[in-house]
Amino acid sequence: MPKFLDGRVAIVTGAGRGLGREHALELARHGASVVVNDYGVSLSGHGVGETPAEEVVATIEAAGGRAVVNTADVADFDAAEAMVRQAIDTFGHLDVLVNNAGFVRDRMLVNTSEEEWDAVVRxxxxxxxxxLRHAAAYWRAESKAGRPRVARVINTSSGAGLQGSVGQATYSAAKGAIATLTLVAAEELQSYGxxxxxxxxxxxxxMTEGPFAETMAAPESGFDAMDPANVSPVVAWLASVESGDVTGRVIEVEGGRVxxxxGWVHGASTDLGRRWSAPEVGGELLGLLQKGRRPEPVYGART
Incomplete structure (x- = not known):
């Protein structure tokens, strides 16, 4: 019996542990061939010499699937290109890119160092x-050659990137940027399929075991809403040919809730038809703010 993702080839970054691991296993379970990428670093992004991707590949192969290890630093431009090429050379083509790799170095804004900012944003x-750049170049070339792929990209943002999170200014900024990158890429790449x-x-x-340990703890019995495997079926569906009408969207998944x-939309506005003076704009702006919805509270905000 054909599987949901038979014949499709996927790259999953940061797939040695956590969400990425579950994504890779889920894609393979439905028939996809998977490049399992993991650089092998600690939670803070420092090298630890571990190769968790090998265990994931072994698990996939033991279940009859196809997978290959990749240990590239995904923020290295040339290494990312080689990873895309590995998928194509190994499995014949590339259909799906799941960008998931990341780490955290949580700090209050005033305590964040330049090195911490640069590392997390990188x-x-x-x-x-x-x-994404190298996968998109491949898909564009295939489209122009008359061999368009039914290609899918699934990026990883965060509630911290959408609402903000106290003590995670750097992480929140990077994840918010990923949401915007998703919107632009969706528009630019749609003509290539x-x-x-x-x-x-x-x-x-x-990344959540430290600051959110209590809320993320597994229950003693019943449905574990924080199991990372809960997220992966959404990834698998978005990776399929059936999701072709969905693009440029950000989808939050928590337990059984999708x-x-x-995001940002134009709210109430007033056009004066001329330049505002500083004294007069204040009252008008306050009135516009009262008409609109208040932003959702930042995670960790004082109530």
Whole structure:
């Protein structure tokens, strides 16, 4: 009996543990061949010499699937290109890119160092851009050659990137940028047959075990809403040919709840038809703010 993703080839970054691991296993379970990428670093992004991707590949192969290890630094532009090429050379083509790799270095804004800012923004934002850039170039070339792929990109944003999170200014900024990158890429790549969406997952991973340990703890019995495997079926569906009408969207997944996020939209406005003076604009702006919805509270905000 054919499987949901038979014949499709996927790259999953940061797939050695947590969400990425579950995504890779779920894609393979439905028939996809998977490049399992993991650089092998600690929660803070420092090298630990581990190769968790090998265990994931072994699990997939033991179940009769096809997978290959990749240990590239996804924020290295040339290494990301080689990863895309590995998928094509190994399995014949590329259909799906799941950008998931990342780490955290949580700090209050006033305590954040330049090195911490650069490291987190690099792995999350450039680590999305570099694989996406090279995959998109391949799909464009295939389309122009008359061999268009039914291609899918699933990025990883976060509630921290959508609402903000106290103590995570750097991470929030990077994840918010990924949501915007998703919107632009969806528009630019649609003519090549590529859809681009993003997830904002809530799950128990190495990145949530510290600051959210109590809320992320597994229950003693019943449904574990924070199991990262809960998110992966959404990834699998977005990776399929059936999701072709969905692009440029951010979808939050927590346990059994799936929410379509609604981002920045134009709210109430007034056009004076001339330049405002500073004294007069204040009253008008306050009135406009009263007409609109208040932003959702930042995670960790004082109530």
């Amino acid at each position: 792995v999350h934002l450039k680590g999305h851009f570099a694989p 590529v859809t681009v969406n993003a997830l904002a997952p809530s799950a128990r991973t190495r 929410t379509v996020e609604e």
